[in-house]
Amino acid sequence: MLGLLFTFDVAAVRLAVQTPVFLTQALQVARAGQHIAYQEIRPCGEAHSQVAVLFSDLGQLDGFTARLTRALLPSGIAIAELRAVPNGACQ
Secondary structure, three states: OEEEEEEEEOOOOOOOOOHHHHHHHHHHHHHOOOOEEEEEEEOOOOOEEEEEEEEOOOOHHHHHHHHHHHHHHHHOOEEEEEEEEOOOOOO
16 A cells, blocks of 8 residues: 655635635545545645545556646645655554
8 A cells, every 4th residue: 555645735725715625625536436545634724734645556646646636726726745655654
């Protein structure tokens, strides 16, 4: 299992959207029915929200990231940082 920690920059949100709701919806769209789990680490309403994402297969990573980036475009929320979660840290 591969884990990544996404940090989002919500300081420059373009639309009058409820950031936590929009970010959660974008994560759900990016999952696209695949076995991908995510957990909010730092609340989605904060300036640098963090979400840990667990992939059951390495092949899911690129598609998820691309779908998430597209889903976030209208809001102005950006992926500020992406880091690997050390093996075993998510268990």
